[in-house]
Amino acid sequence: MERDESVRTACFLALDVLRAQFGDDLPYRGALDGGFAYRGGRVPFLNYQKGIYRASVQRGPAALSINTSHNSPYDDQETELGFSYAYRTGAIDQPDNRALRAAYLLAVPIVYFIGTGAGTYRPLYPCFVTEDDAASMRVVVSLGRMVGPLDEQAPVPLDDPLERRYAVRETRVRLHQARFRGRVLPAYRDRCAICRLKELRLLDAAHIVADLDPHGLPSISNGLSLCTIHHRAFDHDLVGISPDCTVHVASRLLEDDDGPMLDLLKGFDGSLIELPSRRIWQPSRERLALRFERFRRAG
Ligand SMILES: [Zn+2]
Structure with missing residues (x-):
């Protein structure tokens, strides 16, 4: 099955560029809403209304990104090895849920956009869907990392449980701080x-x-x-x-x-x-x- 590697690589590279320009928290307007360049067109990074997003240019079945808004608790269900993410409510086999579950089956790297303020998202990538629990309609999303020389980096999951735990804890603390800032400063x-x-x-x-x-x-x-x-x-x-x-x-x-x-x-x-x-x-x-x-x- 198609893994859409070139779309994913283009997406990650474009996010690297935006982060160099804006920092860790990317504004939706003026940054993410422009999408990324792919084969002569522009491809959206995310669908903030739906959560689970698969781009129309993709040929494979797996999601490209998922997102959580800044005023929903992103880790309502605690897991040490990653972020618990809910399927779209309704039918299990609707297209969005199929795209999410395909990301698990194909072990493809995705982007998790976590809202850190009104209109800002922090992209976590590469992430992998490392568990899929159809009974509770939830997946676990874990962090990975980019390895290899700069111009041909490949995303790999973190396999060592200790390393994963550490990465999750660090990320949570930083996200919490970012969300706190995103709420307090506007007030x-x-x-x-x-x-x-x-x-x-x-x-x-x-x-x-x-x-x-x-x-x-x-x-x-x-x-x-x-x-x-x-x-x-x-x-x-x-x-x-x-x-x-x-x-x-x-x-x-x-x-x-x-x-x-x-x-x-x-x-x-x-x-x-x-x-x-x-x-x-x-x-x-x-x-x-x-x-x-x-x-x-x-x-
Ligand atoms: Zn002062």
């Missing part, structure tokens, strides 16, 4: 809550307290949009935020007078942070209180 209108800096490339989503459930949907009320300097200062307890949302600068810094960088911190002592307009997005008072205790103890 703060892409500005630092302390200094109002509006420059996406210098903004982070800071956790108020460590995430109890790194697999669930990250909660905006456990986050703050902070510029890299204020994020760093917050992480090191040089800046604290009390439950009434007031900025406190560590006394050891206030006593110091040492140049313009310190003013970036000291100048905000006693000011209020900027809050998201929607109440449910605002930082949780309980979590701020917990975190502020730590700041106090650090002195």
Whole structure:
């Protein structure tokens, strides 16, 4: 059966180029929506409405990509060796499910596009469908890697269970961080809550307290949009935020007078942070209180 290797290779190469340009999280508009070049035409990367996608230029039966939107938990069913992905609901043998299951039977590399924000996707590739459970209508999607010299790299699955586990865990942590950022920054209108800096490339989503459930949907009320300097200062307890949302600068810094960088911190002592307009997005008072205790103890 056809494996559509040339289509898959063209797709991966095009994603490499987009990632070099945009970073790990690719905007749909202006990047992914252009598709990739293949034999004189353009081929879409994904079908975000359907999830499972097989391109019309393919001759083989297996899917080219699958995707999950940014507000659906991508790992509702835990598996250590990969991501659990549901068949399309309805009949088991509808074309989308046949394409997904063919990816398993043919062991072809696919792309898993995971939504990390409104309109952005992080492509994981090469991925392989390594388990197919028709009874629960789910597959397990595992990461692979590209091997060989740069100009003729071939995708291979990760076979060593330890390596797979490690890759999955690492990917989950990074995805969680990306999704957290994708939710928190827009809530703060892409500005630092302390200094109002509006420059996406210098903004982070800071956790108020460590995430109890790194697999669930990250909660905006456990986050703050902070510029890299204020994020760093917050992480090191040089800046604290009390439950009434007031900025406190560590006394050891206030006593110091040492140049313009310190003013970036000291100048905000006693000011209020900027809050998201929607109440449910605002930082949780309980979590701020917990975190502020730590700041106090650090002195
Ligand atoms: Zn700032």
